[in-house]
Amino acid sequence: MSIDLRSTTMRPIRAACLGTATALVALLSCAPVAAAAATDPHPAHDKGKHRVITLTGELRKQSFLPVNRKGPAAQGDRTVFNSELFDENHESVGxxxxTCTTTWVGEVAQDSAEVCVVTYTLQGGQLSVQGMVFGHLVPGPPPSFDNGITGGTGEFDRARGSVHAETIGMGKRRFTIDLYL
Structure with a gap:
């Protein structure tokens, strides 16, 4: 009995090569689509609506929850707050x-840092915002900061962008919301 080794070994190799070639063609045909998608750094910004909303916030209530009741500022100190928001006509809009939690107390007050998580409740929905605030232990007016919009509800569903906050008076801040929907 004789066995033809060429026919039994060539068939699996040919099938494997054909399968590899098919996979390579499929991979290469998708490459331009993936490359095009990767070159668009802000696809939602280009396809959605852009709005800038400027509001004034007036502090209504603020509580401090220190780690060291009678000691210096420490990691883990928290501030909880509520502010009323007004439009340019000083009408209440939300x-x-x-809450902000101290994450770092440096050698000098300017080196301090806290992470803040804030919800802006406006007519039409809510915006979720979070980010870092630096220098919050410096005496005097609180420093300006920029935080990122992480999402929203209602008309702000899938919102992205940023909020710039600057102190404009005792217990007053101007919020510039750069919003992409």
């Missing part, structure tokens, strides 16, 4: 509620 509120902010949030």
């Amino acid at each position: 509120e902010t509620n949030g």
